[in-house]
Amino acid sequence: MSQVYVAGFGIVSALGIGAESNLKHLKKGVSGIRKPKYFHSKYAENYHFGEVPFSDEDLIRHLSFGPPENCSRTNILAQLAFEEAIQSAGLSTSELSSFRTGIISSSTVGGMCNTDDLYADANEFQDPSQFIHTYDNANHALELAKKFKIKGFMDVINTACSSSANAIMLGTQLLLSNQLDCVIVGGVDSLAKYTVNGFNSLRILDPAWCKPFDESREGLNLGEGAGYLVLKKSAILEKNTLYVNGYANQNDAFHPSATSEEAHGPILAMQKALVKAELVPNQIDYINAHGTGTPNNDRTELFAFSQVFDGIPPYSSTKSYTGHTLAAAGAIEAIYSLLALRHNETWKALNNPTPIEHFKAQEKDNLQKEIHHVMSNSFGFGGNCSSLIFSKVV
Amino acid sequence: MSKSREEIALELKQHIVTYLNLLDIKPEEIKNDEPLFGGDLGLDSIDSVELIVMLDREYGIKIKNPTEGRTILNSVDSILDKIQSEN
Amino acid sequence: MYIQEANHIGIHVPDSDDLGNIFLENKCFLVQEPDYTGIIPSNILRRMGKAVRLGMGVALPIIQKYPVDAIIMGTANGGLEDCIKFLNQIVEFEEGVLTPTNFVQSTPNALAGQLAILTQNHCYNNTHTNNALSFENALIDLKLQFEDHENIQNAIVGAVDEISTYNFTIDCLTGIFIKKDQVAKNWVLENYKGAIAGEGATMFYLTKHSNNTSTIKIKAISVGLLLDEHEISENVKELLLKHQLSVNDIQFISTGRNGDERYQSIYDQVEALFPNAALNHFKSKCAEYKTATGFAVYEAFQTLQKQTKTSHYLIFNTLNQRQSLILIEKESN
Structure with a gap:
């Protein structure tokens, strides 16, 4: 039976540009969350964010293929991660433009990162701004398709904070169904007044550094970034190859912006992903949790762990390093899961002095043992819950 | 001339209906002592945030603490007490 | 399906x-x-x-x-x-x-x-x-x-x-x-x-399966991105070939003509491939929006319900550098 394996990946987050920079900070236990330097908002003064620590101009200098035609921060971040992904997978130009290669991306904010320009454009207060073409939710993906001549397939998913997890799932299914030979999947979001004010209006932003799974947690920090994975299919996988082993998309069916106490959606997503991977719960070595740091999410996610697993495996939320990168979170955390598998390590759960009691969890961080199977969770508004399982060939 | 409690109550109910876009409820149908949450009105947590915004924009009352919010937003009466104590 | x-x-x-x-x-x-x-x-x-x-x-x-x-x-x-x-x-x-x-x-x-x-x-x-x-x-x-x-x-x-x-x-x-x-x-x-x-x-x-109440199925969906005009016609032919159909097997062709001069020649080309099919311009009834092909499939469903013989209905649409073909088949009663 064929498996879908990860041929390469690329990432940009508050921990820097590239997988190497991200891994270095994770190993050191250094968070990327701080008061932002480049993001303009009333909240930039006092709130903490997982900002990518470069200006747009500096980010453009890191691009190998020149700036995107429509140059929003979202589009720049997407291209940065995309370039690293295709380079690390060694994709040739002919492979990219083959009718058997596709892209599935996702973004919640897209061009709305330029909130003030959108305001002026939508209300016709000015001549069209330079960002007029970027507001479409699919623009970032179209820019990538145009630049890298991807003609085989393109899709854009928006299931809020689980978007790129669903892109990974759908890409895997396209390969398994033999519609494509190669698919680049992931997502991007940049900091925007739009989302900052949105989450703030729901009173779920913690102005200070977020505290996932801590008794004193008060909310999330928004972050920005992009992550892309290059997926391919093969019947024979070499030792240590990383592959997509399980996936599930279920709905909590409870509330537009909160998870149910009973955690129906999270439980179903994890259980079905395990079934798909043909694993029993205790085979999971580490869970990269959704762990936003809101009182609601972390309590219900932990409850869900207690229902799915006999003994909860080591888990942590890397959102204490990156903030919540929304549509990009699924892909960024999938990449952290892959790094955990590749390097047989997990990283210190930051800012977690008083872990939520009540649920018995094992040692949670700085895991140093052979890691075979990692679960990555992504839950979003609209009750969208997705769970992915990545594994390593032994 | 200051408004009577009943006048303020009616105005407040009109704001509640407008801000929450309650479709088949008339302002005068909301009873002063009726619990706003968990009762017949079917309001939830998003509505409580909407009401906090309403109190800020219409009455200049700022509620920072959610626990305090829950007490104040209990009923029309409890909101009226808060409005009158602020003036 | x-x-x-x-x-x-x-x-x-x-x-x-x-x-x-x-x-x-x-x-x-x-x-x-x-x-x-x-x-x-x-x-x-x-x-x-x-x-x-x-x-x-x-x-x-x-x-x-x-x-x-x-x-x-x-x-x-x-x-x-x-x-x-x-x-x-x-x-x-x-x-x-x-x-x-x-x-x-x-x-x-x-x-x-x-x-x-x-x-x-x-x-x-x-x-x-x-x-x-x-x-x-x-x-x-x-x-x-x-x-x-x-x-x-x-x-x-x-x-x-x-x-x-x-x-x-x-x-x-x-x-x-x-x-x-x-x-x-x-x-x-x-x-x-x-x-x-x-x-x-x-x-x-x-x-997933026919349950006898409906024999109208979406037989194929083909999507294109950033295609040249000649590639679009090729795609139509390829789709028919793949499903062993000739142009004369298509009784109904519905296209997304939308009054925009930039798309007219593409629509001309595709429509010209089906001289014998009944031609429909679905946007004359729903105008342009980005998910208008939903309405096109709705119309196809209505039309095919009235057919008694095996019939094929093809929808072609293009907008914003994207193209799609949806092939719908009515199996004979």
Whole structure:
């Protein structure tokens, strides 16, 4: 039976540009969350964010293929991660433009990162701004398709904070169904007044550094970034190859912006992903949790762990390093899961002095043992819950 | 001339209906002592945030603490007490 | 996959050249929304923006009748009106205390999420926002779920987009739409510098297998991106070849002609391939919006229901550097 394996990946987050920079900070236990330097908002003064620590101009200098035609921060971040992904997978130009290669991306904010320009454009207060073409939710993906001549397939998913997890799932299914030979999947979001004010209006932003799974947690920090994975299919996988082993998309069916106490959606997503991977719960070595740091999410996610697993495996939320990168979170955390598998390590759960009691969890961080199977969770508004399982060939 | 409690109550109910876009409820149908949450009105947590915004924009009352919010937003009466104590 | 039922809320199609006051005032075709009383619970209706309302309006009559194993939506914009309302609040109240409802309603997955909540459905749930291929991607998604999950046997799949002042403004600025004071009834054949905007919501109940009540199936969906004109005609021929059909096996061809001069030659080419098929311009009845192919499939379903012999209905659409072909087959009774 064929498996879908990860041929390469690329990432940009508050921990820097590239997988190497991200891994270095994770190993050191250094968070990327701080008061932002480049993001303009009333909240930039006092709130903490997982900002990518470069200006747009500096980010453009890191691009190998020149700036995107429509140059929003979202589009720049997407291209940065995309370039690293295709380079690390060694994709040739002919492979990219083959009718058997596709892209599935996702973004919640897209061009709305330029909130003030959108305001002026939508209300016709000015001549069209330079960002007029970027507001479409699919623009970032179209820019990538145009630049890298991807003609085989393109899709854009928006299931809020689980978007790129669903892109990974759908890409895997396209390969398994033999519609494509190669698919680049992931997502991007940049900091925007739009989302900052949105989450703030729901009173779920913690102005200070977020505290996932801590008794004193008060909310999330928004972050920005992009992550892309290059997926391919093969019947024979070499030792240590990383592959997509399980996936599930279920709905909590409870509330537009909160998870149910009973955690129906999270439980179903994890259980079905395990079934798909043909694993029993205790085979999971580490869970990269959704762990936003809101009182609601972390309590219900932990409850869900207690229902799915006999003994909860080591888990942590890397959102204490990156903030919540929304549509990009699924892909960024999938990449952290892959790094955990590749390097047989997990990283210190930051800012977690008083872990939520009540649920018995094992040692949670700085895991140093052979890691075979990692679960990555992504839950979003609209009750969208997705769970992915990545594994390593032994 | 200051408004009577009943006048303020009616105005407040009109704001509640407008801000929450309650479709088949008339302002005068909301009873002063009726619990706003968990009762017949079917309001939830998003509505409580909407009401906090309403109190800020219409009455200049700022509620920072959610626990305090829950007490104040209990009923029309409890909101009226808060409005009158602020003036 | 088989179409069991379809539901649509769309624009009012004028019978004469007189387009009526609503068009004159708005310069686009707007839906006349039904009275949702009895369809959508009022306590939920109060929060909804137009796109979610429209979507619920077409989905609930279906979703309450059948078991649903997957909910998959296609929407280019989702609730854009709510989105810009929230944006206006951000600017006008200088990032002060803002009401969250518009924000929550503006996420494009709000409709799929709300459908899950109302029907307490924990099943597969996805939303595609790929501009003019959002609906096609939703259909492809379902096809994959049918293949991959034995327990997914049926689904509700939708195509929903609203026109609001704001996205109309933006899409006029980007050149997709054009504002006209007056257009002829057959405006889709004109050579304007943009399309006439519309909106609509279509919902389908689809099953993996024929259950004898319907023998109308979506046989193939082919999507194209950034294609040259000659590649588009090749794609049409390839699709027919793949399904062992000749051009004469296609009884009905429905194309997305939208009055925009930039697309006329592509439509000319594709239509010319089928000289013997009955030709339909579906946008003359729904105007242009990015998930208008949902309406095209709805029309195909209506037409094919009246056929007794095996018939094939092909839909071709192009917009914003994307192309799609949807082949629908009626098996003989």
